[in-house]
Amino acid sequence: MQQYADQHIPIPEMQKIQSQHRIFSIGLPKCDNNSEKRFPLTPEAVNILVEKGFTIKMESGAADSIHYPDNSYSRQGAKIVSREESLMCDIVIHLAPLDNKDIKKLRRGALLLTILHIESQTREYVNALIQQGIIAVAIDLIGDEHGNKPFADILSEIDGRAAIAIASSLLADAVNGKGILLGGIAGILPCEITIVGSGIAAVAAARSAMGAGAIVNMFDSDTYRLRAALKELGNQTIGASLHPRAVQKAFTTADVVIITDVNHPVKFNSDIVSTMKKGVITFDLSCNEGTTFPSMPTVNLSAAKSGDNTIDGTTRVCYIHSGSAVPRTAAMALSDTFITMLDEIVTLDGVSNALKLSSGLQDAVFTFLGKVTNRKVAEVARMRAVDIRLLLQFS
Numbered sequence: 001m002q003q004y005a006d007q008h009i010p011i012p013e014m015q016k017i018q019s020q021h022r023i024f025s026i027g028l029p030k031c032d033n034n035s036e037k038r039f040p041l042t043p044e045a046v047n048i049l050v051e052k053g054f055t056i057k058m059e060s061g062a063a064d065s066i067h068y069p070d071n072s073y074s075r076q077g078a079k080i081v082s083r084e085e086s087l088m089c090d091i092v093i094h095l096a097p098l099d100n101k102d103i104k105k106l107r108r109g110a111l112l113l114t115i116l117h118i119e120s121q122t123r124e125y126v127n128a129l130i131q132q133g134i135i136a137v138a139i140d141l142i143g144d145e146h147g148n149k150p151f152a153d154i155l156s157e158i159d160g161r162a163a164i165a166i167a168s169s170l171l172a173d174a175v176n177g178k179g180i181l182l183g184g185i186a187g188i189l190p191c192e193i194t195i196v197g198s199g200i201a202a203v204a205a206a207r208s209a210m211g212a213g214a215i216v217n218m219f220d221s222d223t224y225r226l227r228a229a230l231k232e233l234g235n236q237t238i239g240a241s242l243h244p245r246a247v248q249k250a251f252t253t254a255d256v257v258i259i260t261d262v263n264h265p266v267k268f269n270s271d272i273v274s275t276m277k278k279g280v281i282t283f284d285l286s287c288n289e290g291t292t293f294p295s296m297p298t299v300n301l302s303a304a305k306s307g308d309n310t311i312d313g314t315t316r317v318c319y320i321h322s323g324s325a326v327p328r329t330a331a332m333a334l335s336d337t338f339i340t341m342l343d344e345i346v347t348l349d350g351v352s353n354a355l356k357l358s359s360g361l362q363d364a365v366f367t368f369l370g371k372v373t374n375r376k377v378a379e380v381a382r383m384r385a386v387d388i389r390l391l392l393q394f395s
Contacts, residue, residue: 024346025055027089028078029102030062034303036096037065038323038330040113043072045335050077052343059086066328091345093338095139103128111351112136113338116366118287118376126381129367135351136367138374142341143360150340153200154333155323159285160204160260162322162329164193166301167256167281168212178279180255184213192217194250196242197260198229201285205258210236217250219243222263248272256281259292270295273316282318289320301325355392362388369394 026049028041039062041049046056056078060070070080086092087105093113097120098106106112112129116138129136140152170177171191183190193209195202198220206216210233218233220226221242230239240246242262251257251268252275259266265288273295276282284290290298299317302324323330348354355362366374371386378385 023053023055024091024342025057025089026342027086027092028056028058028062029083029086029092029094029098030059031065031094031096033096033099035300036115036324037302037327038095038334039063039066039068039327040093040095040331040334040338042066042328042331042335043068043076043078045339046073046078047076048339049342052346054342054346055079055089057081057086057089059083062086063331066331091342097125100124100128103132103134106132106134109133109135113139115140116377118380121366121377121380123381123383126367126372126377126383130370130372133370134367135365135369137361137364138366139337139364141364141374143363145360150337151334154337155330156199156201156260156285157204158326158330158333159323160201160206160258161208162326163201163258163283163285163319164205164208164212164256166319166322166325167193167283170281171255182209182212182214182255190214191255192250192253193256193258194247194254195219195258195260196247196266197262197286198222198226198239199261202258202260203229203232205260205285206233206237209256214256217254219247219250220262242266248275251276253277254280256283258283258285260285261287266292268293276316278316280316282316283322284318284320285322290318293318352392355388362392 050056058073058078058080060080063073074080084105087102088107091111091113092106095115097114097117112134114136140149140155142151143149168182171180171182191214193214194217195205196219198218202218206218209216216237218226218229218237218239219242223241226239230237251272255277257280265286273293282293282296284292286292296316296318299319300321301319302321345351345354348357355365365388366372366377368388369391371391372378372381372383373386373388375385
């Protein structure tokens with residue numbers, strides 16, 4: 001043993017095992033056209049994604065709408081960059097439709113996560129996405145294995161609750177409103193809330209209204225969905241079939257009217273609107289926001305500013321995009337869902353693999369490999385749709 005005393009014996013060292021997953025960059029450009037106040041990620045969500053291996057590149061001032069300064073994100077690992085650099089990432093998240101000039105700055109084959117906004121799917125816009133080979137995904141169309149739509153559902157719930165919060169504020173305004181509470185005061189009749197539809201947004205609005213002491217009337221043409229909503233809400237909600245006369249009668253006494261999605265979209269003409277109360281607060285939360293009351297001017301809460309004189313309770317207007325009035329709440333809710341989805345993309349080693357294995361994600365794609373894959377988008381853009389499942393066989 002003595003003969004080995006002066007010899008060096010190698011000591012094994014632990015080596016760091018490199019992840020085989022590709023590192024993706026995520027770009028967060030600012031929405032600078034006042035069409036969208038909601039922002040996809042909070043600073044805390046950015047920190048989680050950075051720890052998972054993502055590189056986050058955020059345009060300076062991108063989160064101003066939710067009152068987070070740049071340093072809140074840089075402290076969590078985000079890189080504050082120019083707009084051009086944020087658009088050159090592997091994955092770009094921009095909830096409003098991008099300008100055509102911005103689309104040309106996207107990396108070829110990049111993944112764009114956005115909200116569909118079917119009315120914005122012009123031929124020029126879709127052509128720009130196709131020419132860049134962009135994989136465009138409408139997050140509000142993404143489904144899960146249970147048939148739910150995680151992004152759309154959480155945004156609908158926020159829309160419903162925000163509508164009641166805004167209505168309550170407008171009614172309580174002693175200068176521009178009626179100076180009244182929704183309800184809950186002994187000896188005083190509560191306000192009446194009429195809701196068309198019985199989905200997630202409708203139930204969220206009803207629950208908030210009842211919590212404030214209001215009377216809620218709910219109408220839907222889908223009896224089974226209405227029954228499920230009434231079972232969830234309890235006996236305080238009055239439910240009925242979407243019969244024209246019954247709805248019109250409810251409109252005449254309603255202090256707040258909220259329209260949500262029903263199986264067959266409805267429209268109410270000027271004759272019905274003329275019978276509504278003076279100063280009634282009206283919201284259109286349906287997928288065709290702003291079209292339910294053709295004779296009413298709309299107020300887009302995405303573009304409205306504090307102190308805007310169009311936001312009052314003295315005239316009949318229809319409010320749309322109520323969720324944009326609470327953009328930070330939307331950011332917190334979206335963050336959780338984005339983290340889950342982006343983590344799945346990394347785990348499955350890329351967008352193409354994730355698409356092949358997730359039918360819910362496939363249904364949300366509207367451009368892929370230079371083709372339009374969504375029938376509604378193709379119809380609006382006057383193009384031919386191609387089944388994405390055929391394209392995935394060759395990707």
